[in-house]
Amino acid sequence: MTLVDPRRDPAAAAPVPNGFGPMLRKEDGRFVRGRGRFVDDIDLPGMLHGAVLRSPYAHARIVSIDTGGALAHPKVRAVITGADLERRGMAWLPTLSHDVAAVLATDKVRYQGQEIAFVVAEDRYSARDALALIDVEYEPLAPVVDARRALDPDAPLVRDEVPGRADNHVFDWEAGDAAATDAAFAAAEHVSTCDLLYPRVHPAPLETCGIVAALDPVTDRLVVHCTTQAPHAHRTLYATLTGIPEHRIRIVAPDIGGGFGNKVALYPGYLCAVYAATITGAPVKWTEDRSENLMSTSFARDYHMHGEIAATKDGRITGLRVRVLADHGAFNGTSQPSKFPAGFFHIFTGSYAIQAAHCRVTGVYTNKAPGGVAYACSFRITEASYLVERMVDVLAFDLGLDPAQVRRKNLLRPEQFPYRCATGWVYDSGDYPRALEQALEMAEYAELRAEQAQRRAEYERTGEGALLGIGLSTFTEAVGAGPKKQMDIGGLGMADAAELSVHPDGTAELRLSCMSQGQGHETTFAQIIAHELGISPYAVNVVQGDTDRTPFGLGTYGSRSTPVSGAAAATAARRVRERAKLVAAAMLEISPADLEWEAGRWQVRGDPAAGASLAEIARAAHGSLELPDDLEGQLSGRCVYNPPNLTFPFGAYVCVVEVDPGTGQVRVRRFVAVDDCGVRINPTVVEGQIHGGLADGIGMALMEVLAFDTDGNHLGASFMDYLLPTALECPSWELGQTVTPSPHHPLGAKGIGESATVGAPAAVVNAVLDAIGVRHADMPLTPAQVWSAMRGRPLRT
Ligand code: MCN
Ligand code: CUM
Numbered sequence: 001m002t003l004v005d006p007r008r009d010p011a012a013a014a015p016v017p018n019g020f021g022p023m024l025r026k027e028d029g030r031f032v033r034g035r036g037r038f039v040d041d042i043d044l045p046g047m048l049h050g051a052v053l054r055s056p057y058a059h060a061r062i063v064s065i066d067t068g069g070a071l072a073h074p075k076v077r078a079v080i081t082g083a084d085l086e087r088r089g090m091a092w093l094p095t096l097s098h099d100v101a102a103v104l105a106t107d108k109v110r111y112q113g114q115e116i117a118f119v120v121a122e123d124r125y126s127a128r129d130a131l132a133l134i135d136v137e138y139e140p141l142a143p144v145v146d147a148r149r150a151l152d153p154d155a156p157l158v159r160d161e162v163p164g165r166a167d168n169h170v171f172d173w174e175a176g177d178a179a180a181t182d183a184a185f186a187a188a189e190h191v192s193t194c195d196l197l198y199p200r201v202h203p204a205p206l207e208t209c210g211i212v213a214a215l216d217p218v219t220d221r222l223v224v225h226c227t228t229q230a231p232h233a234h235r236t237l238y239a240t241l242t243g244i245p246e247h248r249i250r251i252v253a254p255d256i257g258g259g260f261g262n263k264v265a266l267y268p269g270y271l272c273a274v275y276a277a278t279i280t281g282a283p284v285k286w287t288e289d290r291s292e293n294l295m296s297t298s299f300a301r302d303y304h305m306h307g308e309i310a311a312t313k314d315g316r317i318t319g320l321r322v323r324v325l326a327d328h329g330a331f332n333g334t335s336q337p338s339k340f341p342a343g344f345f346h347i348f349t350g351s352y353a354i355q356a357a358h359c360r361v362t363g364v365y366t367n368k369a370p371g372g373v374a375y376a377c378s379f380r381i382t383e384a385s386y387l388v389e390r391m392v393d394v395l396a397f398d399l400g401l402d403p404a405q406v407r408r409k410n411l412l413r414p415e416q417f418p419y420r421c422a423t424g425w426v427y428d429s430g431d432y433p434r435a436l437e438q439a440l441e442m443a444e445y446a447e448l449r450a451e452q453a454q455r456r457a458e459y460e461r462t463g464e465g466a467l468l469g470i471g472l473s474t475f476t477e478a479v480g481a482g483p484k485k486q487m488d489i490g491g492l493g494m495a496d497a498a499e500l501s502v503h504p505d506g507t508a509e510l511r512l513s514c515m516s517q518g519q520g521h522e523t524t525f526a527q528i529i530a531h532e533l534g535i536s537p538y539a540v541n542v543v544q545g546d547t548d549r550t551p552f553g554l555g556t557y558g559s560r561s562t563p564v565s566g567a568a569a570a571t572a573a574r575r576v577r578e579r580a581k582l583v584a585a586a587m588l589e590i591s592p593a594d595l596e597w598e599a600g601r602w603q604v605r606g607d608p609a610a611g612a613s614l615a616e617i618a619r620a621a622h623g624s625l626e627l628p629d630d631l632e633g634q635l636s637g638r639c640v641y642n643p644p645n646l647t648f649p650f651g652a653y654v655c656v657v658e659v660d661p662g663t664g665q666v667r668v669r670r671f672v673a674v675d676d677c678g679v680r681i682n683p684t685v686v687e688g689q690i691h692g693g694l695a696d697g698i699g700m701a702l703m704e705v706l707a708f709d710t711d712g713n714h715l716g717a718s719f720m721d722y723l724l725p726t727a728l729e730c731p732s733w734e735l736g737q738t739v740t741p742s743p744h745h746p747l748g749a750k751g752i753g754e755s756a757t758v759g760a761p762a763a764v765v766n767a768v769l770d771a772i773g774v775r776h777a778d779m780p781l782t783p784a785q786v787w788s789a790m791r792g793r794p795l796r797t
Contacts, residue, residue, distance in 0.1 A: 044214055049286070058111055176357045195306050201700055203261050209262065210287035211273045221248045229556050231550070253515050295369060318356060328363045330368065345381070351407075402449075408433065429648070435676055443670065452470060477650060483645065499550075511551060514553060514564075528573070645744055657767040666702055675690055696756070
């Protein structure tokens with residue numbers, strides 16, 4: 001693969017053919033030189049520093065808070081408590097999921113790490129020191145930690161501030177046809193059931209969350225530099241929550257060091273910094289440390305699932321039924337489209353033709369941090385995909401069939417697309433059998449099975465050697481929310497705008513509402529414009545992350561940037577191209593109908609030598625050329641794109657593991673991943689996204705978990721305890737691809753940012769359980785878990 005080198009003179013750089021293709025990321029020039037500019041790099045004159053006092057208890061009544069000691073600290077400028085916020089009506093604020101959440105605790109604390117007070121000092125060290133000088137008297141209460149106990153009649157009440165509330169129930173929600181599904185199960189030849197936990201995990205971006213809030217004394221505006229995946233949505237939320245009108249708020253997201261969903265929500269620390277800036281009149285910076293990030297910001301998953309799968313004796317699936325208990329923590333603060341309390345979980349029939357399906361989800365409060373959905377989840381499709389991919393393997397186990405055969409028998413066929421699944425999603429396009437066969441071929445599946453049998457026989461004979469396991473996952477994703485009629489976040493419809501201006505010299509500026517956190521938008525979105533206008537991607541400057549400079553849109557999560565903002569950018573470019581045609585016609589004194597577009601220029605049909613390049617047209621459009629009355633000068637276009645449907649990327653994964661039966665240690669020997677995200681704009685970036693997601697999959701399957709003890713103490717508040725996968729745990733990925741364009745996306749592209757995180761965990765788990773011949777054991781499959789499972793006693797978190 002040849003790569004275009006960004007260090008070369010942009011003007012000299014050969015445009016990638018068609019704009020699309022592998023090229024090094026433009027943004028990496030500054031990142032590899034350490035010249036990225038992140039929120040914590042921002043230093044404003046007179047800036048103060050905030051620190052948050054957090055609860056040591058999971059559940060306790062606050063008897064009193066004495067801030068006197070902290071206020072006496074010579075460098076402390078202010079100490080804010082819940083009582084201060086309460087006077088301004090800001091102690092409790094609405095969440096995106098129809099609940100309220102405490103900004104600073106007033107009555108009691110509901111999870112360990114909950115925010116109680118905010119100290120503002122002249123430097124970060126003094127702010128932190130002063131936390132120890134605040135005296136809080138607590139009356140500890142029994143916590144509810146296990147979601148399975150949350151609805152017991154004697155369970156401690158998490159949300160007793162709500163008058164009349166008698167239990168920890170948040171919501172009940174269902175999808176699919178219960179009666180038809182019951183009938184399918186009643187008539188089934190075979191039924192397999194399994195209880196599965198998708199444990200609580202954390203996105204854990206390298207850069208933690210942070211903010212610098214400042215009131216500009218000259219313009220009287222609130223300027224917020226913040227780690228946000230959704231700058232415009234945050235602007236609307238700040239306006240709603242603070243009462244400052246939206247035109248007086250500017251949100252700037254500089255470089256972001258990983259989001260993974262963690263930077264979608266508004267956190268108490270942000271609001272405290274904004275409040276502190278208003279009362280002190282000085283800019284206030286607040287940057288979390290690692291423990292704060294792991295303890296208090298958006299966790300992910302925490303779904304207890306009871307799955308039932310009905311089938312014929314030869315493995316044709318006839319029904320799927322799921323009952324979910326969802327642990328939402330102390331406040332229902334999930335960031336997701338507001339009409340979907342369980343996100344997009346109801347795509348749980350996955351890649352299979354299962355028309356009798358029903359799921360019921362019950363949300364409960366516990367004494368744990370709020371949040372939910374975040375971590376490359378596509379709004380709970382991770383949980384759904386894990387469920388169905390695991391259930392298919394359980395079915396194969398129970399029937400004594402090969403998991404590849406069961407998948408072959410049940411995958412949707414290409415001629416079934418567009419396919420309406422049992423819960424109403426309309427899959428846009430796909431060829432699932434092709435992806436599966438390609439993955440099995442790359443993995444040399446038959447040979448692997450033979451090696452597995454040989455190794456098992458050897459182990460049984462000698463008690464020595466590693467066991468081999470082969471795990472499959474054939475998953476379907478759904479990314480690119482809207483359409484806005486069905487999907488909104490906090491009442492904001494999920495559409496995105498893009499604006500494109502071509503400068504007089506023919507280079508261009510693209511202004512986007514989405515916000516890269518490492519996905520390479522500065523490169524790939526420039527490639528989209530290059531593709532549409534026939535100019536070099538180096539000639540396109542991509543502007544993002546500043547609400548004063550970019551059009552409104554809902555931001556980057558749910559892998560929606562390419563499906564939504566990408567479509568907006570392509571459409572804006574096509575509008576520019578059409579405008580350029582009219583200008584060219586005026587230049588050439590010819591009818592527009594006689595012009596054709598070829599490689600970045602409008603030329604006369606039948607006389608290709610006569611024509612004008614985009615740069616010549618741009619110059620003319622900004623110049624003194626006489627244009628028709630109805631044609632504005634200059635060369636720009638914009639688009640607000642409301643997607644007609646989501647895009648449905650998919651893939652087939654094969655994971656090969658070796659398990660040491662003596663220690664339970666797992667080594668991932670190979671990982672074959674065939675992904676289909678439709679047309680690939682930049683294959684190198686796409687592969688990078690897949691690599692990252694596959695590593696996530698290994699992390700969740702083998703080591704990541706936010707665990708709690710029975711008192712609600714958080715047991716994973718550092719990277720010593722919350723384990724992330726490194727290159728050491730990852731094999732050299734073997735990637736394949738198929739290309740099934742999305743029929744409704746202007747470029748035929750589908751999102752890819754979360755596919756591997758969604759699809760990989762099941763493949764790894766299926767492989768480990770296949771190696772040890774165990775029907776089911778919950779993630780993470782640590783050595784202790786594997787060892788116990790092999791002895792018939794899998795651990796339960
Ligand atoms: N792309 C492409 N061709 C396609 C699809 C995508 O070239 N057919 C490119 C895109 O243009 C973009 C990248 O691949 O540069 C990812 O695109 P997309 O699938 O649209 O996803 P988003 O840009 O919306 O990214 C969001 C997604 C999410 S939701 C999480 S979570 C996640 C992920 O991206 N967080 C990440 N990948 C991440 N990667 C990094 N480095 N850091 C994060 O925080
Ligand atoms: Cu759900 S994590 Mo991503 O959608 O930012």
